Amino acid sequence: MKHLTTILAAVLCAVCLSGCEEQKTQEQIDTYIASNIIEFNYKGHKYLLYKQSYGKGGVGGIAHDPDCPCHKEGGEE
Secondary structure (H helix, E strand, C coil), X not given: CXXXXXXXXXXXXXXXXXXXXXXXXXXXXXXXXXXXXXXXXXXXXXXXXXXXXECCEEEEEEEECCCCHHHHCCCCC
């Protein structure tokens, strides 16, 4: 009986400590990422600005939008 109690206690601890955090769906992740992207124009070109800040830090970047009209005209200026 002592072994059964020990095993049950170990299983209970493992279940409780493993966490029950809800996993985010891909749609939720995509929505969150999209909320951090800003589209803007500069000198006739379209750019995408990604900016995410947390605490005292953050990440960010700028990319020339692949849907920019200059790509349809046969090349980048």
